[in-house]
Amino acid sequence: MEDRNTDGTPVVRMIDITKTFPGVVANDRVSLTLHKGEVLALLGENGAGKSTLMNMLIGLYQPDSGSIFINGVHRQIHSPQDSMALGIGMIHQEFMLVGNMSVAENIVLGMKDLPFVPPMGEIKKKITALSKRYGLQVYPDKIIHDLSVGEQQRVEILKLLYRGADILILDEPTAVLTPGESRDLNEILKRMLSEGKSAIFITHKMDEVMSFSHTVQVLRRGKSVAVKPTGDIANVQELANMMVGRDVLFSLDRGPYEPGLAMVEVKDLVMLPIGGGKPILDNVSFSVRSGEIFGIAGVAGNGQQQLTEAITGLLHVDGGSIHLGGKNMTNKSPLAIIKGGVSHIPADRGRMGVVGDMSVGENLSMKKYRTAELSHNAVMKKSRIRRFAEDLIERFTIKTPSQDTSVKFLSGGNIQKTILAREIDFCRGILIAVYPSRGLDVGATEAVRQNLIKQRDQGSAVLLVSEELEELLMVADRIAVMFEGRIMDILDANKTTTEELGMLMAGVAREGR
Amino acid sequence: MKRGIVLLLIVLLVSMVAFGQGSKDKASAADAVLKVGVIYISPPGDMGYSYMHDQGTIAMEQHFGDKVEVIRMEDIPENESSERVMENLIDAGCKIIFANSYNYQQYMQNVAKRHPNVYFEHCSGYLDNPNMSNYFGRMYQMRYLSGMIAARMSASGKIGYVGAYNTPEVVRGINAFTLGVRAINPKATVTVVWTNTWFDPSLERQGAIALLDQGCDVIAQHQDTTEPAKAAVERGKYAIGYNADFGKIVGDERVLVSPMWNWGNYMIPTIQSVLDGTWKSQSYWGGLEDEMIHLSPISPLVPADMVKAVEAKQQEMHDKKWDVFWGEIRDNTGAVRQKSGEKMSDEAMLTIDWFVEGVIGSVY
Amino acid sequence: MRTHLQKRDNRSMRMTILVPIISLLVSFLLGALVLLLSKANPLVTYQAMLKGAFGSQTKIQYTIAKAVPLLLCGLAVGVAFRLKFWNIGAEGQYIAGVIGITWVMQFWTFLPVWLLLPIGMVVGVACGALWAAIPGFLKAQWSVDETLTTLMMNYIIIGYAEYLYINAWKAPRGNMGTILYPEAAWLPRIWGRVHAGVYFALALVVVLYFILYKTRWGFELNMIGKNRRAAQCQGVCIKRNIVLGMLLSGAIAGLAGAIDSAAVTHQLTKGVNSGYGFTGIIIAWMSALNPFVSILVALIMAALETGSDALQIMKLPSAMGEVMQGLILIPLLAGSVFIDYRLVSRASHTEATP
Ligand SMILES: Nc1ncnc2c1ncn2[C@@H]1O[C@H](COP(=O)(O)OP(=O)(O)OP(=O)(O)O)[C@@H](O)[C@H]1O
Numbered sequence A: 001m002e003d004r005n006t007d008g009t010p011v012v013r014m015i016d017i018t019k020t021f022p023g024v025v026a027n028d029r030v031s032l033t034l035h036k037g038e039v040l041a042l043l044g045e046n047g048a049g050k051s052t053l054m055n056m057l058i059g060l061y062q063p064d065s066g067s068i069f070i071n072g073v074h075r076q077i078h079s080p081q082d083s084m085a086l087g088i089g090m091i092h093q094e095f096m097l098v099g100n101m102s103v104a105e106n107i108v109l110g111m112k113d114l115p116f117v118p119p120m121g122e123i124k125k126k127i128t129a130l131s132k133r134y135g136l137q138v139y140p141d142k143i144i145h146d147l148s149v150g151e152q153q154r155v156e157i158l159k160l161l162y163r164g165a166d167i168l169i170l171d172e173p174t175a176v177l178t179p180g181e182s183r184d185l186n187e188i189l190k191r192m193l194s195e196g197k198s199a200i201f202i203t204h205k206m207d208e209v210m211s212f213s214h215t216v217q218v219l220r221r222g223k224s225v226a227v228k229p230t231g232d233i234a235n236v237q238e239l240a241n242m243m244v245g246r247d248v249l250f251s252l253d254r255g256p257y258e259p260g261l262a263m264v265e266v267k268d269l270v271m272l273p274i275g276g277g278k279p280i281l282d283n284v285s286f287s288v289r290s291g292e293i294f295g296i297a298g299v300a301g302n303g304q305q306q307l308t309e310a311i312t313g314l315l316h317v318d319g320g321s322i323h324l325g326g327k328n329m330t331n332k333s334p335l336a337i338i339k340g341g342v343s344h345i346p347a348d349r350g351r352m353g354v355v356g357d358m359s360v361g362e363n364l365s366m367k368k369y370r371t372a373e374l375s376h377n378a379v380m381k382k383s384r385i386r387r388f389a390e391d392l393i394e395r396f397t398i399k400t401p402s403q404d405t406s407v408k409f410l411s412g413g414n415i416q417k418t419i420l421a422r423e424i425d426f427c428r429g430i431l432i433a434v435y436p437s438r439g440l441d442v443g444a445t446e447a448v449r450q451n452l453i454k455q456r457d458q459g460s461a462v463l464l465v466s467e468e469l470e471e472l473l474m475v476a477d478r479i480a481v482m483f484e485g486r487i488m489d490i491l492d493a494n495k496t497t498t499e500e501l502g503m504l505m506a507g508v509a510r511e512g513r
Numbered sequence B: 001m002k003r004g005i006v007l008l009l010i011v012l013l014v015s016m017v018a019f020g021q022g023s024k025d026k027a028s029a030a031d032a033v034l035k036v037g038v039i040y041i042s043p044p045g046d047m048g049y050s051y052m053h054d055q056g057t058i059a060m061e062q063h064f065g066d067k068v069e070v071i072r073m074e075d076i077p078e079n080e081s082s083e084r085v086m087e088n089l090i091d092a093g094c095k096i097i098f099a100n101s102y103n104y105q106q107y108m109q110n111v112a113k114r115h116p117n118v119y120f121e122h123c124s125g126y127l128d129n130p131n132m133s134n135y136f137g138r139m140y141q142m143r144y145l146s147g148m149i150a151a152r153m154s155a156s157g158k159i160g161y162v163g164a165y166n167t168p169e170v171v172r173g174i175n176a177f178t179l180g181v182r183a184i185n186p187k188a189t190v191t192v193v194w195t196n197t198w199f200d201p202s203l204e205r206q207g208a209i210a211l212l213d214q215g216c217d218v219i220a221q222h223q224d225t226t227e228p229a230k231a232a233v234e235r236g237k238y239a240i241g242y243n244a245d246f247g248k249i250v251g252d253e254r255v256l257v258s259p260m261w262n263w264g265n266y267m268i269p270t271i272q273s274v275l276d277g278t279w280k281s282q283s284y285w286g287g288l289e290d291e292m293i294h295l296s297p298i299s300p301l302v303p304a305d306m307v308k309a310v311e312a313k314q315q316e317m318h319d320k321k322w323d324v325f326w327g328e329i330r331d332n333t334g335a336v337r338q339k340s341g342e343k344m345s346d347e348a349m350l351t352i353d354w355f356v357e358g359v360i361g362s363v364y
Numbered sequence C: 001m002r003t004h005l006q007k008r009d010n011r012s013m014r015m016t017i018l019v020p021i022i023s024l025l026v027s028f029l030l031g032a033l034v035l036l037l038s039k040a041n042p043l044v045t046y047q048a049m050l051k052g053a054f055g056s057q058t059k060i061q062y063t064i065a066k067a068v069p070l071l072l073c074g075l076a077v078g079v080a081f082r083l084k085f086w087n088i089g090a091e092g093q094y095i096a097g098v099i100g101i102t103w104v105m106q107f108w109t110f111l112p113v114w115l116l117l118p119i120g121m122v123v124g125v126a127c128g129a130l131w132a133a134i135p136g137f138l139k140a141q142w143s144v145d146e147t148l149t150t151l152m153m154n155y156i157i158i159g160y161a162e163y164l165y166i167n168a169w170k171a172p173r174g175n176m177g178t179i180l181y182p183e184a185a186w187l188p189r190i191w192g193r194v195h196a197g198v199y200f201a202l203a204l205v206v207v208l209y210f211i212l213y214k215t216r217w218g219f220e221l222n223m224i225g226k227n228r229r230a231a232q233c234q235g236v237c238i239k240r241n242i243v244l245g246m247l248l249s250g251a252i253a254g255l256a257g258a259i260d261s262a263a264v265t266h267q268l269t270k271g272v273n274s275g276y277g278f279t280g281i282i283i284a285w286m287s288a289l290n291p292f293v294s295i296l297v298a299l300i301m302a303a304l305e306t307g308s309d310a311l312q313i314m315k316l317p318s319a320m321g322e323v324m325q326g327l328i329l330i331p332l333l334a335g336s337v338f339i340d341y342r343l344v345s346r347a348s349h350t351e352a353t354p
């Protein structure tokens, strides 16, 4: 990022911050400086302590030791209200909006000086004005439930702007955004910086780091290991290296493509929205064979997630058929489908993938607990389950103090690894992975991809839904592109390009067909 | 802040200890007094049934002064908890226990069997034991008189009656009331609604309103609050009270009269017999002669000749020349239940479960 | 100086244990304040309450006997709450149990007497289960809000029970209620007032603990309660489990009713809506849905009731009993906040420039 608008005064200084949780040192004497008008990219592996450090800056956690200076003044920050009063605002990794309230209500929710009956008319006017100024299109009366992830993100940003935040903390804001939405976000950020605001930006997407930030700071296992101007970094490879401490493979080994029987056969699948309207799935047909990775590309919200939920039995379809392993499984129960050997890495890991209030060990056994391996008739084999979980934690390098830790205390990336471990371990021929590398660090992303390929090489049929074209091109054998509930085309991964995929994703059909 | 809390704690503790010291001395002083336990179904603040009982208890307390100490247990449910309450009263030194509601009787009998040295007095039931009496008043006599007044004042001949439960006590009251009504106006009817509660202001009011809506112009009641009477006078209709002088409480002359209790007239001699060592188990059913029951002053709206007629009837009963359930009685299906010349026995009255002719409604 | 709540980074074991104890102390101090205001000596009063609940063998027996239905209702509610199914209908399910056993005891006279008790209990349990399954089914099938249905169904069955003991099943003599069960079919006493229902309750604690913590089904219930959608993704059938969970919850409440009437009241009578089912909600909540902890909480709740007779004996107004019970509960419930949050004062920490 070139248009740097900093005069070099530090707005945030965190000095020698240490924070421990039972069993982990999340931050170990970390210091950080953010200057006025600067974008600082905070990088690090999953569980490196990035979110923890930021949570202390906004008062969700208290440091065990170390001090924080805001605009040169030593501060104790006890709560988000405190940090808000100091002009600091954060967009969390997991959004914190109240689903059944309106945009406007969410924006003012929890504000301190609000009168008992808030003047909603005025509030809405102010919101509309702000959204115009920053080009953030939102409708104040809409209910959060009905918004896409990208729109929710805009609400989060507006919330900060409304409250007059000058120091913005964005914890993986683009992890769930489509490439287009990410570009919009970049624009918004630029406008805010030009007004003298500053930002700390956490991301695992290396190209974003290179294009968005002025400075890069890397955490590794709770320690700060490098601070560098972005301009001094040669390429993505170097950046990845700094984070993981070793070389990261950006291309992967894979066996020859020898597809076998069709394991997943989807024919003329139709899903209609409740209450009518355009079909969510519109005559979708394809098949995934054993020994192949079948990618589905498309901008989020074009029916990919519903398609996978139909296959896994979570959603009801209105027409067409689904055969799994040769058996008709249309509208069968999720259990029947699981028993048919299907593993599923769902899109929304917090809500669908794990039970946050249960332990890592319990979460790891949530698929296999029915099998004779982990239970005897109706009774769970507790010690066997412990050994099983221990083994998975080791094999998939899940970073957790112990298997008894509640999953919700793990870092985002490690939560994803927990799901991955469970599903891959259970996989019996069919693996459905929806955005499996979302929020994962480069090392873990690499591991996920390797695992998918390993499944393929062992003869599983893998259905991979992703928004990242590089990932699809690198991992998949065939790629289908979805647009508005239809499959635009199915392409050979070796013979297509990002450009061609991009056109199809935008709904432009291939010529000459 | 923290220091403040600590200080507060210390003050509390010290004062608790200091208090404790003081009252320990007091506790051991009096053992010669007779401790009396009294169990009420509702708080005496109900201004109804338990209130009248408490008036009796107060009269008794005033009569004996220092010689008795009363422990009141209010708002005690009519289930096995009442047994525990009685046990606790006995532990606290009570030598005699009164309980004022029908459904305590079985529990009281159970406790009585376990504590032969304590006397038990149950009001409104019929169970007994060598150390347990039941007592009640012939309230039906007053019901009859109030029925006469109601019939005289009703223009439509349709009279409403808000009843609590279908116990013999309530059924008997309704029958007596209806006989009184029919003595003045042989065509008049008495419509009954059940509330299935002794004490529930809003349900009682609802019952009265239902009756008023059906065209009743006098509302009588066997309930513990003044709500049915209030509902009636608010609509400009008449009411017959119960338990206490509702005319005075409601403050309206349209409350024509209230049959009333005077429990003190039973409690005082009973306590005296305990003090004298002459207490005996009995089934006591007091009437006009010992003033357990009486009528409140009659409203000036009632014509003088009617007041005279009521007083004459009352005198007849007092002199035992006549009583309510004497002579031929038909039930409300028209069947003859008692031939002319017969007198209903106390046993039959205490277990009555059918309505006399003129009542609209059913016991079950 | 201002203070405010701050979320704890982590839920600590120490706090989970300490907080209830401290809350209890605060409760008693609050109660003491109210007692002092009503010119009663708190120490003496508490002592009397304690003696009222545990002062002699009979008193202990009364307290234990009272704790049995409370414990069972607490367990019943706990099972439903584990599913995040807000069953506030344990009261009604309890009454359904009483009606069930009374029906057998009154009308199945063709059976030999010794069979009446076991069959009556089974029918009582079945009635409770059925009464609970209805809102469970409505929720599972059409997502009808269970707080409303369970609450409404309490009133329906209270009214029906009233109709039975006042009208249809009323005994010709005796208390307002049905005829007494044949004495040979009563649940036997084992120690004074304490009856064999204690065995059932304790056995159920163990069985429930096993089911909830050791079996696959318990694991599934836990998953559903903590994240319904994730459980569904793991192939757990939400609808079926809600109905099954409610069947179990209602069965336990029905058992409570059957036991209490077979052992204590021996009839369906006025006072059957004793509030055990509602107190069960408090017990389930305070024991954090742990069956073993429920035993302790049920005893405390029973003691609060049996002990509060002492207040009236000490000539305190009758409402004082309820005031004291409330005072003791509120800090306990509020205290649970401090397991997850801590109180910090703010002014003492803001400092000046570096
Ligand atoms: N409340 C908590 N209790 C216990 N451990 C915690 C808690 N919060 C975080 N941790 C642990 O602290 C470490 C750092 O977590 P943090 O969330 O800061 O990682 P992160 O760098 O944000 O990772 P990611 O990129 O995956 O989001 C992890 O090992 C995590 O398990």
Ligand SMILES: [Mg+2]
Residues within 6 Å of the ligand: A050, A051, A052, A093, A171, A411, A412
């Ligand atoms: Mg994080």
